[in-house]
Amino acid sequence: MRRRAFFLAVVVLVALTGWLAASVHGQSGEYNIGVHEPLTGPLAGEGKRHLEGLEIVRDMINERGGVMGRKLAFAVADAPDPTAAATEATRLITREGVRIIVGTFSSRLCGAASEAAARHNAIYWETSCVDPRYSTRGLKNAYRTEIDATGFGWYNVEFIAKHLAPRFGKKPSELKIAFLSEDSSYGQGVTEAARQRAKQEFKMQEVAAEYYNFQTINDFTPVIVKFKQLQPDIVHHIAYTNDAPLFWRQAREQDFLFKALVHAGATGYGGVDFGKALGANANGVFALLEPGPGFKIEALRPEGQAIEKAFRDAIQKRTGSYPLGGHQLAGGGLWLLKVVLDRAKSDDPEKFRSAVMSLDLPVGSMINGWGVKFAENGQNSNERVQHYMLQWQDGQLVTVWPEEFTTKRAKWIPLGAWDQRK
């Protein structure tokens, strides 16, 4: 009898504890995910823009009912360098108790952060880094919504071969191309992919391939003097930060003439700071990015149009401007996370994974006109993550290619003399 009473008491107690725990969670009504961006240090400018994009989309998600029936909330961590990225990812999981981490903007950080998450069997949701090695490590719960660097390289060469070459009146195989790149995994990933495709598929003539450290480069004149002798048609320059305005200024000083400069990514020439620094002097530079002004929203599918419009309005309301690359990558990635969670209805890694794998949305369905089809390695398909070539035109980066997606057209092809690009 006493034993039975004791047993009953234990059962009641266990049930009560469970109910209490559940009600505490329910009362808070929030579902926390870890957000992991560089908010101090050299990458902070873009990291903060990412956080802004995430916050805007978080609010959009909450206006539409949150995730898994709860309000979405962030536990934010600062990851200025790879070491901090790993320790902060661990802290988010072990101390803050998150099961999903969204991050990290930079190719310098995503590897370390996702490794740390994998050790704790947490889900890592990368929105921006493009290091190709991210998805080749066999991590089961590491996903990436953005294209990888090989995709950047692929698109850049596609643009050069299919759009620029005909406008120069040349065959791709007649083009002389000089590769210049900062030497982080991002620059190397993009450049090596572009070199390979340019050489193998289009037989372009590579006249140079130069790498440098973006944190210590103070003078490009030796490189420019060398390039001038090689007379490339195209300069394929992957820049990271202030190396872009420095190269552009010194190329101008040295009167280095080429037909086009092509970059990829929201860094260097693709960053808003480049246009601010140079104004109309930046005219003509190409950067592969998410869509900018000129982007035809009507070219998207109806569901894509609706969400893209809501996203642009929300960004406009908060920042007063058109979405910038950081907003688009982070925001677009977070929205896709919501779509997955709506399907999985759980943050259990197995259920989450099958929800991710079951998504099959064509180009034009999501923010930025993206589609969704994840591969087994957790990488969203490069073909679905539609990218666009933007060009600096009078202080603004406008969408110029593919032409079916935009109302604007590429100008200054080929680039004329330095003082005639007005």
Next chain:
Amino acid sequence: MDPARRLGPAEIDVFAQLAVSTLLLGGIYALIAVGLTLIFGIMRVVNFAHGEYLMLGMYLAFWAFSLLALDPYVVLPASLVIFFVVGLLTYALVMRGVIHASHNVQIFTTVGLSIALQNVALVLWTGDFRVIRPWHSSVVIRLGGTAFNLSQVVAFAVAVALTIGLLLFMRRTHTGRVMRATAQDRDAATLMGIDTDRVYRLTFAIGIACVGAAGALVAPLYATYPQAGLQFVLIAYVVVVLGGLGDMAGALLGSLIVAAVEVAGSYVFGAAWKEVLYFVLFIGVLVFRPAGLFGQRGAETLGA
């Protein structure tokens, strides 16, 4: 020599351009290294926060230009004064407490100061890259087959003037002699009635004033952002060692050597090699001439 290999006009132009680039880049390095050399030479403190004062100088020029439309060259005299005061304050608040401590403590202190200043800049002005374009930065001078920027020429001229000025100050004035005496033997100097604390305070303030002024000269050429100092300061350390640990003329020559290695190395081997090359030079100098290329023998152990 094979006649076909004889230098044509194109090769001469390339050579001339590389020489000009070396000279002008060396000028910028000298501008930054001269204050560091002074502080190291007299106080025997490696100021790891030196680059951050450069960054602050760049921000001063940036804000003066964008808010008040003041040309960086107009700001230059003001920044000398402002950063002299900033140097005095930093000395009083931070450096004075560690000047007699071990090198480790000094290193930790200045590294901490460096990180703190970077993050203060980040909080106040965000991580954005900011660029100013005063008229002289877009004036391109073409001479023979070479091209260069007017702002660079001014920076070079000021670097040379600053080096010569400091050299004369150290050699010819009483204060300069007092400073050198303190550097050679702190205890003996104290026994001779020299107020070493005052000497250090003055040295630090002059060093910071130099790098603050350098900020105004560099701002038209390079982007201003919280980590802008890091871009140059590593090279400044190489220059200080190369030039002879505290020797002003050595620092100027050291800057030119580092710039030559960088420019020639980038042209011949590629830009990726430039750091390998000048750090090999750096290690070579430390091994074979520990007092630096131009320093007096034993300079490396002074004040130890």
